[in-house]
Amino acid sequence: MPKNVDTLFSFDPEKGEARQPPHAGLRAKLIIPDPELIGKKATFTIKRHVGVKDSRPVHDTEEMFKHKFTVRGGKVTVPIPHHVLEDHPFQYDGEQIEIKCFGELVINDKLIRKDTSVQKDLPVEALQKPAVNNNTDELIEPKDIFSFSKNLMAIPTHHKIATLGLLIVGLVVIVVNMLIGVHDEFSPRHATYFYSQVDSDGDSSSPIVKALGGCGAIGAAIWFAIRRQLRKYMTFNLKPITGSINRQSEHTVSDLVHGVSRTDLEDVTLRIVACNMEKGKYVRGSGSNQRTVSFSTPVRGVLLYSKKVTLIPKNQPVENYFRDSMSFEPMFKALYPPSEVSESHGLFIYWEVQLIHNDFVDQELAGDTAHFRREDFFTA
Amino acid sequence: MNAATEQSPILFDDFLGLEGEDFRQTRLIVFAGISGSGKSTALKFLCDHHPAFSGKPRRWIWTMGKTWDAARIRGNRLVVVDEVSHPRQLPAVARLLKQNQTVAVASHLKPAWFWPFRLAGRYRHFLTDHDCAKIARHLTRHGISHTAAAVAEFCRRHGASYVDLDCILERHPDESLDRALHLSLKLDRLTIERSKQWIPVMPVIGDTRKPFERAPTAVPILIL
Numbered sequence: 001m002p003k004n005v006d007t008l009f010s011f012d013p014e015k016g017e018a019r020q021p022p023h024a025g026l027r028a029k030l031i032i033p034d035p036e037l038i039g040k041k042a043t044f045t046i047k048r049h050v051g052v053k054d055s056r057p058v059h060d061t062e063e064m065f066k067h068k069f070t071v072r073g074g075k076v077t078v079p080i081p082h083h084v085l086e087d088h089p090f091q092y093d094g095e096q097i098e099i100k101c102f103g104e105l106v107i108n109d110k111l112i113r114k115d116t117s118v119q120k121d122l123p124v125e126a127l128q129k130p131a132v133n134n135n136t137d138e139l140i141e142p143k144d145i146f147s148f149s150k151n152l153m154a155i156p157t158h159h160k161i162a163t164l165g166l167l168i169v170g171l172v173v174i175v176v177n178m179l180i181g182v183h184d185e186f187s188p189r190h191a192t193y194f195y196s197q198v199d200s201d202g203d204s205s206s207p208i209v210k211a212l213g214g215c216g217a218i219g220a221a222i223w224f225a226i227r228r229q230l231r232k233y234m235t236f237n238l239k240p241i242t243g244s245i246n247r248q249s250e251h252t253v254s255d256l257v258h259g260v261s262r263t264d265l266e267d268v269t270l271r272i273v274a275c276n277m278e279k280g281k282y283v284r285g286s287g288s289n290q291r292t293v294s295f296s297t298p299v300r301g302v303l304l305y306s307k308k309v310t311l312i313p314k315n316q317p318v319e320n321y322f323r324d325s326m327s328f329e330p331m332f333k334a335l336y337p338p339s340e341v342s343e344s345h346g347l348f349i350y351w352e353v354q355l356i357h358n359d360f361v362d363q364e365l366a367g368d369t370a371h372f373r374r375e376d377f378f379t380a
Numbered sequence: 381m382n383a384a385t386e387q388s389p390i391l392f393d394d395f396l397g398l399e400g401e402d403f404r405q406t407r408l409i410v411f412a413g414i415s416g417s418g419k420s421t422a423l424k425f426l427c428d429h430h431p432a433f434s435g436k437p438r439r440w441i442w443t444m445g446k447t448w449d450a451a452r453i454r455g456n457r458l459v460v461v462d463e464v465s466h467p468r469q470l471p472a473v474a475r476l477l478k479q480n481q482t483v484a485v486a487s488h489l490k491p492a493w494f495w496p497f498r499l500a501g502r503y504r505h506f507l508t509d510h511d512c513a514k515i516a517r518h519l520t521r522h523g524i525s526h527t528a529a530a531v532a533e534f535c536r537r538h539g540a541s542y543v544d545l546d547c548i549l550e551r552h553p554d555e556s557l558d559r560a561l562h563l564s565l566k567l568d569r570l571t572i573e574r575s576k577q578w579i580p581v582m583p584v585i586g587d588t589r590k591p592f593e594r595a596p597t598a599v600p601i602l603i604l
Contacts, residue, residue: 141563216512220532283573284550285543286581288445288463289416290573293547297567 006031007044007103007120009080026085026123030076030105037116041108043068044076046084046122050280050345051098058281058292060345064089064101071107088378090127092336092347096297097278099339099347127378129300132334136301139273142356150359154233154263163225170222174215181211234261236318236355236363245371247329247379253305254319257353257365265312265357270322272305274331274351281344294344302334304351318355328372337377338369389586391521392425393418395514396506399425403432407477407501409484410494413508415572416543419486421583422508423460426484428585433458433482442580447472454479461485462580467493474500509539518542519557524549526557534561544570 012025030044046065052058064084069076092099101122106115155163184192184207195207236259245251253270275298285291305326312321331351340346349372355363395418403409409426411419427438436457441448445465450472453459459476461469463486470493476483477500487494491505512528512535519526534557538544547570552560564570 141566143559144562216532220529220536223529223532284547285416285573286579289543291416291543291547292571292573293551294569294571295551295567 004031004033005037005105005107005116005118007105007118009103009120009123011123026080028078028080028103030078031074032071032076032107033074035074037071037107037109038073040071041068042071042076043106043108044078045104045106046080047102047104048089048339048341049100049102050341051100052280052282052345053096053098054280054282056283058283060280060341062341085122085124087374088127088337089122089124090337090339091121091124092127092339094276094278094347095299096295097280097345097347099341127336129336130334132300132302134301134303136275136298139301139303140275140298140350140352142354142362144362151233151361154261154360156232156262159232166222166225170218174218177211177214177218181208181214184211233263233360234265234318234363235259236365238353238365238367241368241371243371244373245328246373246376247327247332250325250327253307253322253324253326257319257322259318259355259363260316261312261314261318263314263360265309265314265318265360267308267310267358268312269306269308269354269356270318271303271354271356272326272351273301273303273354274328274335274349275299275301276335277348277350279345279348296348298350300335302331304328304331332372332376332379335377337374389584390421392421392429392585393514393517394425395511395517396422396508398422398430398506401430401504403430403482403504405502406482406504408473408494408497408503409482410487410491410503410505411485411508412487412489412491412505413510414539414541415488416541417509417539418514418542419508420462421585422506423462423484423486424583424585427458427460439480440582443469444580450475450479456480458482458484463487464489473497509541510535511540515540515542515545518545522549524557530556530558530561537565538570 008029008031010027010029012027028044030042032038032042044067045063047061048064049061050059065081067078069078089101090099091101101124102119103122104117104119106117109116153160180194184195184197187193189197192207195210197205197207236257239256239258241256243249253272256272257270278297278299279295281292281294283290283292305324307322307324309321312318328351331349335349336347338347338349340348349369351367351369353365353367403426411422413419423440426433427440428434437455438458438460439453439456440460440462441453442462443464447469453476457480459480459482461473461476461483464470464473465488467489470489473483473485474497477497494503494505497503512531515535516526516528516531519531534545534548548560548564548568549555549557551568552563555563
């Protein structure tokens with residue numbers, strides 16, 4: 001039978017802590033009309049909850065405030081400490097997650113069945129951000145088009161020699177491996193070099209199939225060793241940022257990055273992009289095969305800076321060609337403030353510098369978000 | 381121990397060439413590999429479709445990571461143990477071998493743990509997570525473009541696991557494996573859930589007669 005418990009939030013500025021507007025004096029009035037509940041233990045908790053929009057979600061909840069008490073009467077007033085609201089908690093309804101802040105009253109009145117409880121959303125201001133029409137996926141992760149041969153020619157000589165050496169050695173090993181496989185396939189059983197024609201159980205097995213497997217493994221190893229070298233046609237790093245980044249501050253792009261290319265870069269584009277990152281988890285698989293997928297979904301992508309340069313000569317500092325001023329203001333306007341419940345759940349801020357080139361593997365540098373002040377995302 | 385739900389039918393890719401294997405004299409068959417690589421499906425194929433065992437007395441044991449009472453499981457042509465994850469479960473496997481004709485095991489143990497069982501008779505050991513070709517075929521069946529390098533990179537990072545592959549492709553639909561893998565490496569993380577309580581799911585094998593499914597591609601890896 002329902003017990004009609006309820007929670008009412010109200011502001012009483014006179015009872016708030018001094019110098020802490022605008023949320024000073026938030027109180028929760030807990031209404032517990034059922035006399036049977038008197039004497040029961042109860043808990044009132046303010047929670048921030050990240051709900052994952054999936055059929056098999058893994059949610060996460062952060063306790064912002066907890067008050068335990070014993071029910072003595074029909075009404076209990078609980079002052080909410082200032083720290084709960086100083087971070088400006090807000091409700092968020094995104095693509096893959098939703099974030100809610102609510103008060104939860106639980107009265108411990110059942111031994112086995114579910115306790116009497118009620119949830120009520122915290123009276124927080126609605127946070128509206130302008131619509132963003134960019135293709136966030138394309139903005140944050142542009143398709144990387146590159147020419148293998150040009151990229152190979154652009155890497156340092158010793159890497160080139162190492163790569164070619166790897167190619168030659170790999171080729172020789174593959175050829176020798178296949179020759180052994182063919183030899184062992186057609187030789188008498190007692191005359192094989194390496195691959196046996198029988199397995200340990202006495203069943204026949206094919207040396208050529210075994211040799212082909214070995215060749216595949218060698219080829220894959222060489223390919224990945226080469227790909228690791230492809231980004232080495234240039235150095236590209238973020239410079240340390242001093243101070244905070246806010247809406248008003250202007251930054252020279254050349255103060256943010258440093259890089260030198262070993263080859264001429266033609267038609268190269270430098271972009272600075274930012275987005276909100278929705279993070280959460282869900283489960284897939286069944287039985288003992290379950291996987292937890294921790295996802296990061298970029299949303300509300302914002303292009304902060306983009307400039308295409310016709311030519312950056314080799315050995316010249318890349319930043320010299322991007323001496324423009326840029327501002328992070330569009331990011332503060334368009335993105336929601338970070339609301340992180342844990343490392344794996346919540347709404348995060350992400351920004352990166354991209355150097356996009358059609359002949360070489362693109363460079364990406366993820367920026368540090370510690371320089372942003374959360375409050376800057378709220379002001380108009 | 382034996383209660384399980386069933387999943388929707390799957391196309392069986394006989395990458396181990398099980399259909400062509402003669403298991404008549406084999407006492408112990410072990411499938412080892414990461415979870416999601418097809419061990420249980422291979423066991424199910426042996427049970428229901430292999431001529432050596434199909435239609436004969438069989439028994440399927442879901443161990444749920446625990447030991448079990450093997451005393452009353454006797455006289456079967458095949459006993460399937462899904463799955464062995466701790467050496468303390470091996471004495472029960474030994475007892476099953478003593479009381480039944482053939483035992484097939486899905487295992488997370490190192491192969492050396494099964495060496496003593498060679499004394500019981502003929503023994504076969506199959507690795508289910510070393511075959512990149514089955515991943516390439518899975519992608520082709522679903523019309524997902526991929527390069528050999530991307531398949532090799534996927535197998536290097538995740539092993540040849542269908543579950544991991546499906547997780548990545550679901551996260552980044554309408555993309556090639558190359559791009560989905562790239563995006564997954566940047567944005568996502570897959571972790572294997574080691575749950576103590578889980579509901580066993582019995583694989584259901586659909587059509588086993590598709591011609592492209594029949595050629596074994598795994599390099600036979602046998603414990604010498």
